[in-house]
Amino acid sequence: MFNIAGKAYAINVITPVRPWLAGVNRFFLWLVRTPCFRYLLKGLKTLSLIHYARWVVIDRKAFPHLSAEQPREDLRYSYMMFFSNFNGSWDQYIDSFTFTIPKGLDLIWKWNVRYSKSVPLTPFHRYIHYNQIETLHYYSAYPLASSNDVKSAQAVRDALVAFPAQFKNDADFLQQYNALLRGLQHDLGDMYPGTIISMAAYQADRRRRWHAGTLDKQSGQARR
Amino acid sequence: MANKTGNAYGLITLSPIRRGVLEEGVEFVDKVRDILQDWNFRDNSPMSQVPETYLCRYFVLDDVFTQSLPGGSAPDTIRDFWPFGPGTSLPHEDHLQSAYLVFCCSLYGGPNGNVEGYLKGMWTAMSEDIKSIWKYCYGFEQVNDANSFMVYMKKCQMKTSLFFVGANDAPLAEQLKGLYLKQELARFAIDNQGLDAATLRANFTAFMARVNPENLTTPTWTPGMYRIGQSS
Numbered sequence: 001m002f003n004i005a006g007k008a009y010a011i012n013v014i015t016p017v018r019p020w021l022a023g024v025n026r027f028f029l030w031l032v033r034t035p036c037f038r039y040l041l042k043g044l045k046t047l048s049l050i051h052y053a054r055w056v057v058i059d060r061k062a063f064p065h066l067s068a069e070q071p072r073e074d075l076r077y078s079y080m081m082f083f084s085n086f087n088g089s090w091d092q093y094i095d096s097f098t099f100t101i102p103k104g105l106d107l108i109w110k111w112n113v114r115y116s117k118s119v120p121l122t123p124f125h126r127y128i129h130y131n132q133i134e135t136l137h138y139y140s141a142y143p144l145a146s147s148n149d150v151k152s153a154q155a156v157r158d159a160l161v162a163f164p165a166q167f168k169n170d171a172d173f174l175q176q177y178n179a180l181l182r183g184l185q186h187d188l189g190d191m192y193p194g195t196i197i198s199m200a201a202y203q204a205d206r207r208r209r210w211h212a213g214t215l216d217k218q219s220g221q222a223r224r
Numbered sequence: 225m226a227n228k229t230g231n232a233y234g235l236i237t238l239s240p241i242r243r244g245v246l247e248e249g250v251e252f253v254d255k256v257r258d259i260l261q262d263w264n265f266r267d268n269s270p271m272s273q274v275p276e277t278y279l280c281r282y283f284v285l286d287d288v289f290t291q292s293l294p295g296g297s298a299p300d301t302i303r304d305f306w307p308f309g310p311g312t313s314l315p316h317e318d319h320l321q322s323a324y325l326v327f328c329c330s331l332y333g334g335p336n337g338n339v340e341g342y343l344k345g346m347w348t349a350m351s352e353d354i355k356s357i358w359k360y361c362y363g364f365e366q367v368n369d370a371n372s373f374m375v376y377m378k379k380c381q382m383k384t385s386l387f388f389v390g391a392n393d394a395p396l397a398e399q400l401k402g403l404y405l406k407q408e409l410a411r412f413a414i415d416n417q418g419l420d421a422a423t424l425r426a427n428f429t430a431f432m433a434r435v436n437p438e439n440l441t442t443p444t445w446t447p448g449m450y451r452i453g454q455s456s
Contacts (some may be wrong), residue, residue: 002264006450010281012328014288016318018299029385033226041388050390051279052330054234057385063238063324064380066363070240071321079288081382083236083328085279108386113315114295123294131289136260137282139269141396141447145403150391153402160405160437170421177428181413188410191403193450210267212451 003135006143006193008051009093011084012133015112016077019060025080025111026057032104043101049093051140051147053084055108080112087146094128095121144191152187159184227384230393232278233333235342237380238285239361240322252360253323257284259357272448273349276342276396280329282357287323291315325361332395343377344370396447397440404445407452408435 003010017025032040044050060075086093097105098118105118116123142150163180167173181188193205209215227234244252260282263269271277292314295301331342347354347370354373358364367376392399412431416424435443 008279012283016288016291021299026385033386044388044390050388052232052390053388054384055386056236056382058382064240066240066379070362073321075318076316077318085330110297114291114293114300115297116293116295126293130293133283133285135281135283136257137263139271139448140279141277142400142403142445143448143450147391149403150399153399153406154392154394156406156409157402157437170425173425174421177424188406188413190410191407
């Protein structure tokens with residue numbers, strides 16, 4: 001299982017949708033993108049632990065068919081796939097979903113066969129876990145950073161680019177410098193590798209030691 | 225277009241894996257799985273060489289799941305008590321005819337969602353790795369350059385219904401430079417506490433000359449780095 005790349009966790013969930021409800025499902029996914037109903041996703045923004053997430057509804061006859069040799073799919077259901085890149089553990093993520101956007105979740109998933117509803121929590125955990133597929137290879141361009149780090153980093157860069165280059169005197173500089181730090185006090189902070197929460201994070205740590213050139217010394221074994 | 229939100233683009237492809245067995249008795253689908261897992265033991269992912277990749281994943285979709293757990297939605301309840309028609313109230317059992325290699329990627333596509341350019345760049349950066357896994361997929365025999373790879377992947381692409389951007393949609397170089405600056409400025413602020421204004425000004429001037437906030441190329445974080453100090 002390689003669901004983890006540094007601070008990011010990759011979750012993949014595939015669930016069946018009755019074909020005659022796939023269009024309805026897709027409609028509601030479109031609806032929450034519109035200005036009037038975007039508030040339903042406000043909870044997702046508030047969670048602030050997601051890098052990127054997506055829902056994909058695939059009609060039962062829309063699976064790619066690329067060659068005459070390839071057998072055609074003969075499915076009774078359409079399928080909805082859910083992918084997310086988030087910070088923290090699986091439990092934290094699923095629990096956060098349930099507690100912040102239960103209605104939004106139900107609106108999106110209720111068209112799926114045997115969906116448990118997001119509340120109560122235990123059946124929802126079981127539903128997601130049952131339909132989850134493990135990732136084989138997961139890459140993050142910034143494994144040391146959380147989603148909030150990426151957002152705050154933009155604020156830091158913008159502030160530094162806008163920082164004046166000329167000052168009347170040292171006192172003027174000090175005033176500007178203090179204002180800079182005061183304005184960025186919520187955006188600064190050291191970034192370190194996250195805590196180990198699974199075997200995949202162990203692999204990430206192993207890779208980190210490899211980079212540092214300490215892996216061979218510690219294990220006394222060849223790389224790999 | 226649901227594939228993109230702002231400048232961020234959500235690419236997902238499903239490539240059907242051929243049925244077959246290698247000479248050593250390993251099925252194609254297992255070989256694909258082995259190769260992808262081996263990538264985890266390299267110095268860094270080959271995807272770190274592909275420009276504008278925020279995050280991406282690979283997995284094999286062997287089959288779909290039969291839903292045997294109790295459900296709570298209205299259609300389930302109606303179906304459970306529906307007295308007419310053949311069969312049982314239990315959901316049908318579906319099975320895929322092929323396993324699929326799933327590639328799911330969040331990337332910077334720009335205002336026009338330039339996924340074509342991204343896919344061509346992906347081929348340029350890691351064509352040997354691409355061939356090593358996709359050669360077990362149906363239809364890949366027609367791929368021999370960046371353009372044909374792009375055309376092939378577009379055939380495999382599934383349309384995203386909802387793409388949520390929780391971080392930001394800036395170009396990757398801007399994101400990495402921002403992270404570098406965030407780390408460096410935090411350290412600077414800690415190391416220079418309590419200094420008099422003249423010394424602090426001199427140190428900060430030197431700091432700004434060193435970190436060069438407007439230069440996205442250097443110094444900055446390298447894509448996929450797992451350790452502070454790997455800045456380029």
